[in-house]
Amino acid sequence: MAESEDISNSSSNSSSREDMHFFEGVEKLLEIWFAPNPANKNADLRKIPRPMWDALLKTVRCEIISFTRNDQIDAYVLSESSMFVSKRRWILKTCGTTTPLQCFEPLLRLASEIAGYSEIEDLFYSRKNYKRPELQVSPHRGFEEEVAFLDSFFDDGRAYSLGAINRDCWHLYTLSRGGGGSNKILKRNNHVHQLHHEHDAQMIEASMQPDPDQTIEILMTELDPKVMAIFTKDECSTAKEATQKSGIHRLIPGMIIDDYLFDPCGYSMNGISKNGCYMTIHITPEPEFSYVSFESNVASSDYGELIERVIRTFHPGKFIVTVFANKTSMAANANREIEHLGTIDQWKRRDIQYSRFASYDLTYAQYCKYPS
Ligand SMILES: C[S@+](CC[C@H](N)C(=O)[O-])C[C@H]1O[C@@H](n2cnc3c(N)ncnc32)[C@H](O)[C@@H]1O
Numbered sequence: 001m002a003e004s005e006d007i008s009n010s011s012s013n014s015s016s017r018e019d020m021h022f023f024e025g026v027e028k029l030l031e032i033w034f035a036p037n038p039a040n041k042n043a044d045l046r047k048i049p050r051p052m053w054d055a056l057l058k059t060v061r062c063e064i065i066s067f068t069r070n071d072q073i074d075a076y077v078l079s080e081s082s083m084f085v086s087k088r089r090w091i092l093k094t095c096g097t098t099t100p101l102q103c104f105e106p107l108l109r110l111a112s113e114i115a116g117y118s119e120i121e122d123l124f125y126s127r128k129n130y131k132r133p134e135l136q137v138s139p140h141r142g143f144e145e146e147v148a149f150l151d152s153f154f155d156d157g158r159a160y161s162l163g164a165i166n167r168d169c170w171h172l173y174t175l176s177r178g179g180g181g182s183n184k185i186l187k188r189n190n191h192v193h194q195l196h197h198e199h200d201a202q203m204i205e206a207s208m209q210p211d212p213d214q215t216i217e218i219l220m221t222e223l224d225p226k227v228m229a230i231f232t233k234d235e236c237s238t239a240k241e242a243t244q245k246s247g248i249h250r251l252i253p254g255m256i257i258d259d260y261l262f263d264p265c266g267y268s269m270n271g272i273s274k275n276g277c278y279m280t281i282h283i284t285p286e287p288e289f290s291y292v293s294f295e296s297n298v299a300s301s302d303y304g305e306l307i308e309r310v311i312r313t314f315h316p317g318k319f320i321v322t323v324f325a326n327k328t329s330m331a332a333n334a335n336r337e338i339e340h341l342g343t344i345d346q347w348k349r350r351d352i353q354y355s356r357f358a359s360y361d362l363t364y365a366q367y368c369k370y371p372s
Contacts, residue, residue, distance in 0.1 A: 025291025043116030222317025
């Protein structure tokens, strides 16, 4: 489970880099689905009030800087990336030296005591390899430490590393329990109860066919400096100007955009649409460690077009694509589709892996610009 940059950064040159400005754009992404609560039809994570989110995010070492919502989803722009709250799905994506796993226990307490959920159905914790892992804070100093932390909560978690583990790679910890609830309880959580009534079990059985769900992420590095310059106060005075100038507003039509331009540079945006779709983009433009992430749950049977639009917008030297899709998703065949995308414009695929989990299929691919 070595991280690619562990190798290049563990040597004596790390001290000479201490004075250099550095920001770790690579995010830690935590997505949790709570099991429907048959005893409480009104269970809803959006009942958790803002001051409680503020307090929870303090434990992660970030804060809310902007907020937008619709009937389906509450979307928060954070000082370090984003949080999305829906009825029973919670997504936290944070970069820098944040510690999202530290909010695990408070989150489960709020989910149980305020929102009305007592059981986790699915959990996905993922991230790309860090550029400078030695700057991270416990329990995020390496994937092994993150896995050990999560294993202390769950009996049935599984950890995977995809891609070339001595180069660009991507780590995933998941329960992927197959939907429809689980008899497993959390090892460390006193607030979680097991469902045991036969009536509950029958209701769960009836709802076994999952709603369609999918997530695409595109994680880009070594970006075109001319494009990155858009996301600085030198070139744009407002976030809206950067969104328009870069063409971000055209990536997925119909999104209500909440964007933020940092001073002197850096950019974050959330987009939400009426049908519950979201997109989120985060940009670290500094040329020495440029990084852009794109993520959305928009459904598509042809992600090739969206991938093209994204990489033509940002011009990365390298990128990773991951697609999660469940069986009822329009994207259920994404693995075959991406298998056919050996080259996209000047980008050539170097790696592809396909994994089947209990409730989702996952495709991972890595591309490099050529000639590089
Ligand atoms: C929060 S943003 C987007 C991070 C994101 N994970 C990404 O994809 O790169 C990070 C960028 O904003 C800059 N920045 C400026 N002020 C910041 C602040 N107060 N907090 C976090 N980042 C800030 C950083 O130097 C970096 O370029």
